[in-house]
Amino acid sequence: MKSYDVELQDIVKDFDSGGAQIRAVDYVSVQIADGEFFALLGPSGCGKTTTLRLIAGFEQPTEGHILIRGRAMEGIPAYHRPVNTVFQDYALFPHLTVEQNIMFGLQMEGVNKREALKRAQDALEMVRLPDIGKRKPHQLSGGQQQRVALARALVKQPAVLLLDEPLGALDLKLRKSMQYELKALQRDVGITFIYVTHDQEEAITMADRIAVMNEGKMLQVGTPKEIYERPGTHFVADFIGETNFIPATLLKRENDGRGRVRLPDGSEICAALSDDLTTTSGAVTLAIRPERIGLASDVSAESATDRDLDILDAKLVDSQYIGTDTRYTLQIAEGTELVARVQNVDGRNSAAFDIGQTVKIFWHHSSTTVLDH
Amino acid sequence: MSERIRSMRRNGTFLALPTTLWLLVFFVLPLVIVLVVSFMSRGRGGVAIMPLTIGHYQRTFGIFSIILWRSIGLAAMTTVVCLLAGYPLAFFISTRRSRLFQQITLFLVILPFWTNFLIRTYAWRILLGDEGAINGVLISLGLISEPLKMLNTQFAVLVGLVYGFLPFMVLPIYASVERFNFRYVDAAHDLGANDVRAFVRVVLPLTLPGVLAGCALVFIPSVGAFVTPDLLGGTKGLMIGNLINNQFGGSGNMPLGSALSIVMMAVVMLSLVIYLLANRRERGT
Numbered sequence: 001m002k003s004y005d006v007e008l009q010d011i012v013k014d015f016d017s018g019g020a021q022i023r024a025v026d027y028v029s030v031q032i033a034d035g036e037f038f039a040l041l042g043p044s045g046c047g048k049t050t051t052l053r054l055i056a057g058f059e060q061p062t063e064g065h066i067l068i069r070g071r072a073m074e075g076i077p078a079y080h081r082p083v084n085t086v087f088q089d090y091a092l093f094p095h096l097t098v099e100q101n102i103m104f105g106l107q108m109e110g111v112n113k114r115e116a117l118k119r120a121q122d123a124l125e126m127v128r129l130p131d132i133g134k135r136k137p138h139q140l141s142g143g144q145q146q147r148v149a150l151a152r153a154l155v156k157q158p159a160v161l162l163l164d165e166p167l168g169a170l171d172l173k174l175r176k177s178m179q180y181e182l183k184a185l186q187r188d189v190g191i192t193f194i195y196v197t198h199d200q201e202e203a204i205t206m207a208d209r210i211a212v213m214n215e216g217k218m219l220q221v222g223t224p225k226e227i228y229e230r231p232g233t234h235f236v237a238d239f240i241g242e243t244n245f246i247p248a249t250l251l252k253r254e255n256d257g258r259g260r261v262r263l264p265d266g267s268e269i270c271a272a273l274s275d276d277l278t279t280t281s282g283a284v285t286l287a288i289r290p291e292r293i294g295l296a297s298d299v300s301a302e303s304a305t306d307r308d309l310d311i312l313d314a315k316l317v318d319s320q321y322i323g324t325d326t327r328y329t330l331q332i333a334e335g336t337e338l339v340a341r342v343q344n345v346d347g348r349n350s351a352a353f354d355i356g357q358t359v360k361i362f363w364h365h366s367s368t369t370v371l372d373h
Numbered sequence: 374m375s376e377r378i379r380s381m382r383r384n385g386t387f388l389a390l391p392t393t394l395w396l397l398v399f400f401v402l403p404l405v406i407v408l409v410v411s412f413m414s415r416g417r418g419g420v421a422i423m424p425l426t427i428g429h430y431q432r433t434f435g436i437f438s439i440i441l442w443r444s445i446g447l448a449a450m451t452t453v454v455c456l457l458a459g460y461p462l463a464f465f466i467s468t469r470r471s472r473l474f475q476q477i478t479l480f481l482v483i484l485p486f487w488t489n490f491l492i493r494t495y496a497w498r499i500l501l502g503d504e505g506a507i508n509g510v511l512i513s514l515g516l517i518s519e520p521l522k523m524l525n526t527q528f529a530v531l532v533g534l535v536y537g538f539l540p541f542m543v544l545p546i547y548a549s550v551e552r553f554n555f556r557y558v559d560a561a562h563d564l565g566a567n568d569v570r571a572f573v574r575v576v577l578p579l580t581l582p583g584v585l586a587g588c589a590l591v592f593i594p595s596v597g598a599f600v601t602p603d604l605l606g607g608t609k610g611l612m613i614g615n616l617i618n619n620q621f622g623g624s625g626n627m628p629l630g631s632a633l634s635i636v637m638m639a640v641v642m643l644s645l646v647i648y649l650l651a652n653r654r655e656r657g658t
Contacts (some may be wrong), residue, residue, distance in 0.1 A: 091554075
């Protein structure tokens with residue numbers, strides 16, 4: 001049996017809000033492996049931060065069990081758990097210097113001052129800020145504070161590091177470079193990271209696995225590729241990246257994970273079924289990413305007979321040049337529009353098609369996902 | 374608009390002129406007079422006459438030093454008791470979720486100010502007296518047979534001072550704790566500090582400005598307290614304020630009273646300096 005670093009078993013967290021019960025976390029179960037970079041992704045208020053706080057021990061679950069390294073965490077206060085947190089606003093103690101901040105956790109363990117200072121300096125070295133130990137947090141930039149918060153948590157050598165939107169307060173460019181740095185750091189130290197974010201791109205770039213949450217529920221757990229390519233629900237498909245949703249009718253489920261669906265223009269195509277699909281026939285939603293849609297004035301006879309390709313007629317409504325890509329707005333039926341994104345390469349650009357022209361659009365079966373309506 | 378503000382800034386001196394004059398005439402000048410008088414001799418009826426002498430200061434630090442130290446001691450004890458009672462109260466109030474509850478409790482803290490201080494202090498005479506309410510209850514319960522001697526003791530003065538100045542401790546601490554970000558407590562717990570250590574290492578240092586302000590606001594008026602020891606202390610609880618008051622009465626000694634006043638002011642100034650230094654250290658580099 002595989003051992004997990006963190007295990008959540010049917011976790012429920014209710015908050016009392018002026019007499020009304022608010023369910024922040026709704027029967028969440030997940031297993032996070034040792035050394036994994038695990039992202040909790042979702043919009044604000046989806047319960048991801050509450051889940052993190054439950055693992056940290058700042059909140060107690062209303063129902064369910066939390067296990068860290070196989071040990072049940074019931075009744076174990078935050079200060080006895082083998083986890084450390086990097087807070088969203090860093091929560092560096094303003095009255096202590098950077099060194100004292102990092103030494104704080106070690107001194108609580110009873111490490112003597114000299115040893116604690118040495119380890120604090122090593123930790124600062126690790127986050128590449130060796131010379132700022134004597135400064136106060138308010139004298140540091142946001143990026144520096146972020147690294148100090150990281151050093152303060154990692155110096156304790158926790159089993160699990162919890163990160164609550166740690167890059168949220170940084171500007172875009174710094175955020176990008178910190179993403180790579182954090183990922184590299186995680187590989188180096190080999191500690192399990194549980195990373196809360198609302199930024200889908202951040203989660204996809206950094207995480208080994210992503211859990212998408214909404215309204216307290218964990219909707220889907222999987223690798224970034226699984227989440228992006230095989231979204232289980234409308235919400236996941238919509239939240240991660242850009243998606244076209246086409247209302248469709250499911251005619252028949254095949255055994256190979258595909259199904260025949262009818263589109264609003266009356267054409268019938270073959271599409272991949274989502275693992276979470278419960279509908280057996282009738283109204284469904286077809287999801288397809290803009291970059292998976294191809295565009296041509298006409299298609300060759302060879303392509304036309306390719307059984308894995310779906311080909312439709314569409315009217316070009318609008319095209320928009322956005323540098324790397326061109327975005328085409330296409331109408332496949334009255335009231336049903338799609339967005340296609342085609343990369344601009346030599347000899348191919350938006351000038352190739354005229355607005356109002358009828359074009360052929362095509363995609364591979366596996367690029368579509370049939371979701372519950 | 375900025376032009377107008379700039380001209381107002383330039384004219385700032387003139388704007389401050391009335392107040393400056395007022396303070397010069399009614400504060401600095403009398404202070405200088407008191408200082409001069411404190412070095413003069415006592416004439417008939419307690420008035421100040423020449424020649425100059427340092428005798429009043431010798432007496433202040435001589436036979437009256439016991440009263441000076443008692444005043445400082447009682448004020449210090451008042452400050453400590455107010456702090457021990459006020460911090461938990463202020464902490465409790467400022468950590469309540471309901472804003473309304475906070476406002477009501479703060480209102481209750483300052484409610485006594487609506488009644489005259491003199492009257493409230495008289496009420497303590499009724500409570501603390503030999504035939505008073507407290508002794509009455511204790512005797513009727515059979516806990517004591519003889520009334521406890523409480524009125525006209527230093528204990529009574531302490532009770533009165535704590536009662537009178539507690540709000541001055543609660544309000545600044547409330548403001549400090551109210552501003553305190555409890556995320557720091559999460560962070561302390563996260564790093565392995567239990568509740569006690571989180572309080573000592575994080576909460577207390579970060580709310581210290583409120584504590585220091587409260588201590589200054591309680592200690593300073595307590596040192597010079599006059600009504601409370603007068604009504605509750607009798608001769609045993611006499612403080613420097615009463616002594617000064619006596620010197621300016623019928624058979625008084627104005628130069629001695631002036632010397633006592635100057636010394637008391639020095640004590641207050643010293644405590645203010647300590648407060649400012651502590652505050653500055655707290656703010657850090």
